[in-house]
Amino acid sequence: MHLPLPEPLEQRPLGLPVHRTSTFAFATAQDYADVLGFRKPGYSYSRIENPTVVAFARAVAALEGHGVDGPVAADAFASGMAAIATVLLTLCRAGANVVAPRALYGGTYGVLTADLARFGVETRLVDGGDLSAVRAAVDADTAVLWAETLANPTMAVADLPALAGVARESGVPLVVDSTFASPAVCRPLEHGVDLVVHSATKYISGHSDVTGGVVVGRPELVERVRGARINLGGSLSPDDAFLLHRGLATLPLRVERQCASALAYAQALSRHPRVARVDYPGLPGHRDHDLARRLFDSGPAGTRYGAVVTVTPAGGRPAGLQFCDRLRLATIATSLGGHHTVVSHAASTTHRQFDDAALAAAGIDPGAVRVSIGLEDVGDLIADAVHALDGLD
Numbered sequence: 001m002h003l004p005l006p007e008p009l010e011q012r013p014l015g016l017p018v019h020r021t022s023t024f025a026f027a028t029a030q031d032y033a034d035v036l037g038f039r040k041p042g043y044s045y046s047r048i049e050n051p052t053v054v055a056f057a058r059a060v061a062a063l064e065g066h067g068v069d070g071p072v073a074a075d076a077f078a079s080g081m082a083a084i085a086t087v088l089l090t091l092c093r094a095g096a097n098v099v100a101p102r103a104l105y106g107g108t109y110g111v112l113t114a115d116l117a118r119f120g121v122e123t124r125l126v127d128g129g130d131l132s133a134v135r136a137a138v139d140a141d142t143a144v145l146w147a148e149t150l151a152n153p154t155m156a157v158a159d160l161p162a163l164a165g166v167a168r169e170s171g172v173p174l175v176v177d178s179t180f181a182s183p184a185v186c187r188p189l190e191h192g193v194d195l196v197v198h199s200a201t202k203y204i205s206g207h208s209d210v211t212g213g214v215v216v217g218r219p220e221l222v223e224r225v226r227g228a229r230i231n232l233g234g235s236l237s238p239d240d241a242f243l244l245h246r247g248l249a250t251l252p253l254r255v256e257r258q259c260a261s262a263l264a265y266a267q268a269l270s271r272h273p274r275v276a277r278v279d280y281p282g283l284p285g286h287r288d289h290d291l292a293r294r295l296f297d298s299g300p301a302g303t304r305y306g307a308v309v310t311v312t313p314a315g316g317r318p319a320g321l322q323f324c325d326r327l328r329l330a331t332i333a334t335s336l337g338g339h340h341t342v343v344s345h346a347a348s349t350t351h352r353q354f355d356d357a358a359l360a361a362a363g364i365d366p367g368a369v370r371v372s373i374g375l376e377d378v379g380d381l382i383a384d385a386v387h388a389l390d391g392l393d
Contacts, residue, residue: 024045060200064187074215081199084107091144095120102128106350138170144175176196198214205243212241307337320367327343327384328387344370345367
């Protein structure tokens with residue numbers, strides 16, 4: 001039995017339609033073969049392409065491609081890690097190496113040092129802020145130069161123009177994870193980056209109700225990544241694409257508020273006697289403060305330095321764990337970038353793949369707590385943190 005479907009609309013809907021279907025029908029077998037063989041445009045199977053998912057990817061490409069000469073393409077994934085893993089699998093080969101900063105997201109570190117290592121791919125971790133060290137690590141077998149716009153969780157800022165120069169000199173693609181920044185803070189393609197990766201679960205979503213990832217950049221590279229995504233199967237669902245597309249509409253408003261609150265939070269906690277260190281590039285004492293001012297967008301509230309603040313209470317790992325437990329307004333939870341303020345003890349969660357030596361090399365204190373600032377009143381957030389700090393053993 002064939003159930004009737006609605007006729008094509010003459011009026012353009014303001015909301016993004018959700019094409020909740022796994023497969024698409026054709027009038028002829030030849031049409032099916034031509035679409036499936038990419039000889040003509042169209043849709044055959046949602047693992048390959050879906051109109052709602054394509055609309056989301058194109059919207060991200062429009063944001064990241066603002067101010068870029070030439071075309072920009074994007075492809076969407078079921079998660080940020082699906083995007084990261086697929087990019088690395090696309091660009092790497094057995095015997096190749098990847099040059100990446102020591103201050104690296106734990107999930108990326110795991111793919112590089114565990115999964116890709118099994119296939120003969122070497123990872124060379126260097127101080128991402130030392131361009132001479134980066135340049136020295138790149139050789140003829142380097143397949144990828146990797147960076148994070150804002151490092152997780154040290155909030156180190158990548159010198160994107162300088163790294164792009166090293167990549168061009170070496171003929172190596174520069175891939176940047178810009179999850180912590182989002183296009184509302186920085187657009188790496190404007191600075192010569194080849195591919196940008198986002199965990200769209202975070203700021204692009206903004207509501208902590210969906211997972212997704214996206215890769216944006218030079219069309220010829222994105223097309224290679226797309227081919228690997230189709231084969232590997234890490235495709236985004238149409239319902240999730242709808243939610244992520246919805247999040248883009250409020251991205252600038254949310255991020256501007258969150259960044260302003262994060263700066264006030266960092267300033268307040270940096271003065272607390274029980275705090276050993278605060279990592280936030282909006283603080284003049286942060287080593288990359290001037291670089292952030294040059295690279296990052298500004299608005300009515302000033303430069304947007306990101307909305308993650310890493311707080312290290314004095315007392316090491318026990319103090320960090322206790323600080324998390326004593327918070328009442330902020331919530332202990334995975335992920336970041338949503339409208340709720342959430343905290344993670346880095347060494348035991350996001351960077352659990354790091355041993356003590358790797359933590360030290362990355363500049364991550366065992367007591368460091370990553371605070372993703374939400375949309376709550378910043379005065380309340382500060383009062384909550386001060387209360388938690390005041391009661392530490």
